[in-house]
Amino acid sequence: MTNAVTMPKILELKALKKYYPIPGRVLGREKSTVKALDGIDLDIYRGECLGLVGESGCGKTTLGKVIVRLHDPTSGQLYYYGDGRRPSDPVEIAQAKRSALKKHGIRGRLQMVFQDPTTSLNPRMLVKHIIAEPIKTQARLGGRELEDRVMALLTMVGLTRDHLLRYPHEFSGGQRQRIAVARAIATEPEFIVLDEPTSALDVSVQSQILNLLKSLQQTLHLTFLFVTHHLLVIRYVSNRVAVMYLGKIMEIAGTEDIFHRPLHPYTHALLSAIPLPDVKHKQRRMVLAGDVPSPVHPPLGCRFHTRCPFAVDRCRREEPLLEAVTTAHRVACHRKHAVEALTVEKSDRR
């Protein structure tokens, strides 16, 4: 598998935050916010598939939406490294106005595919118009050229000419997701957020869509941020995995390192919930007790301390930084070495 970290960066996130205001105001008190992203530092490398996992509500979709600027971040920076030709000259897009994004042609370069194609596709539009719409806006093609481009995209996702004049409701779930993928690649993006792209589909078609995405990634030299709850899917598609908890990244590493040498107790707990016959840990079961705390008032210190069996006093006082244990493996935990000693078999260490 490619070592993604040796590739050039395509995106660099620095202290990225997204706070959603809660409607209504309490007199004399500061307005409350949902801290969906609470300081994300992350590099994404050209050509990789970066998996993003974490419990419901931890901020995965928000991160995707902020990166492609469907939502505006509250603060922080987001650097986009062009089309790879000028690595020393990134464009800052977190604070950029929408008109500037359009001017630099960045809008179509960053795309997103959602979990449920039924709601993401306009039910009143024919497939040919659904796919043609972004091409008309971004590439300003028309007439025969536009028709040829739509047809080529449809073929790329495994659909045929017969499908052009149908509405979304006339397709199966898997076919609808193929249409959503065709629309996402219509603007010749470099980077796509795939937000649970197979979770709403029958198990029988999930692998077809995963294989389609993998093959498109190769052919079109795409970079993916792949969001899912399914760790086995992540293992199948990703080069690296980022583990998120309550608006923060807790651990990030190459996929096999995450599965064989998880250093954060939260990663360990997520992994111990699924059967992995080839992965041995001293402490196989670590059941996560309780719910995720509210993102309106995340716990002080380490935000995982209310559920962490390894927590000590320091964890309640001091927030751990995301620190490198190797060039490719970073963890935010004060006790990572103690956790490793207790959870990873000596024979498994690399």
Ligand SMILES: Nc1ncnc2c1ncn2[C@@H]1O[C@H](COP(=O)(O)OP(=O)(O)OP(=O)(O)O)[C@@H](O)[C@H]1O
């Ligand atoms: N538009 C919004 N307005 C207000 N709060 C929001 C909005 N979108 C998301 N949130 C809140 O931000 C937090 C993160 O939500 P998000 O959808 O990013 O989580 P997620 O990790 O994608 O969850 P899931 O796995 O269930 O899809 C949640 O507490 C959610 O309620």
Ligand code: SF4
């Ligand atoms: S810093 Fe402390 S509470 Fe947080 S994960 Fe590590 S041991 Fe657990």
Ligand SMILES: [Mg+2]
């Ligand atoms: Mg989501």
